[in-house]
Amino acid sequence: MADKAAAILAGLGGADNIEEIEACITRLRCEVKDGSQVDEAALKAAGAHGVMQQGAVVQVVVGPEADTLAEDIEDLM
Secondary structure, X not given: OHXXXXXXXXXXOOHHHEEEEEEEOOEEXXXXXXXXXXXXXXXXXXXXXXXXXXXXXXXXXXXXXXXXXXXXXXXXX
C-alpha cells in the first residue's frame, strides 16, 4: 500500500503541494497549493477510480482503502 500512497502523493504534486489530506469514506479529499501540479493521469495510473478537481480542492476516489492511504500519505509527508 505504501507504493500506491507514494504514487498518489506524486500525482498530487508532491508533499510540498499538499496543504491538507483526509479520508472521506471512499475518497481522499486534498487541499493543494497549486492545482496545476495535479496529474490526473498519474493518479488514475496509481489506482484511482476517478479524480474530481475544483480549484485547490481535489478528491481522489480510491475505494474502501481511503483511510489507510490517507495515513500512509501523511507518513510520507
